[in-house]
Amino acid sequence: MLLHKSDIDKIAWLARLAIAEHDVSNYTRDLSNILDLVEQMDQVETGEIEAMAHPLEIPARLRPDEITENNQKDHFQQVAPAVKNGHYLVPKVIE
Numbered sequence: 001m002l003l004h005k006s007d008i009d010k011i012a013w014l015a016r017l018a019i020a021e022h023d024v025s026n027y028t029r030d031l032s033n034i035l036d037l038v039e040q041m042d043q044v045e046t047g048e049i050e051a052m053a054h055p056l057e058i059p060a061r062l063r064p065d066e067i068t069e070n071n072q073k074d075h076f077q078q079v080a081p082a083v084k085n086g087h088y089l090v091p092k093v094i095e
Contacts, residue, residue: 001035003028 082089
């Protein structure tokens with residue numbers, strides 16, 4: 001897919017990137033090559049391939065679901081600017 005300077009300018013604007021004028025030709029070439037590769041990959045037949053979360057068949061190691069930390073809520077709320085009934089009070093930001 002051949003990109004033009006206007007395409008790069010629009011992509012940069014959408015991504016909120018500042019691209020120097022002398023770098024635009026490099027970006028045009030590189031992004032065009034990437035999109036060509038994506039087009040090639042899109043043509044590969046993958047209908048018979050099963051989706052997988054990980055390439056290796058290794059079961060996830062699980063740990064026991066146990067409480068390992070002490071409840072320190074009171075300790076943390078001592079330094080809070082405002083607390084009421086065990087809840088942090090914050091300024092209202094939405095009217």
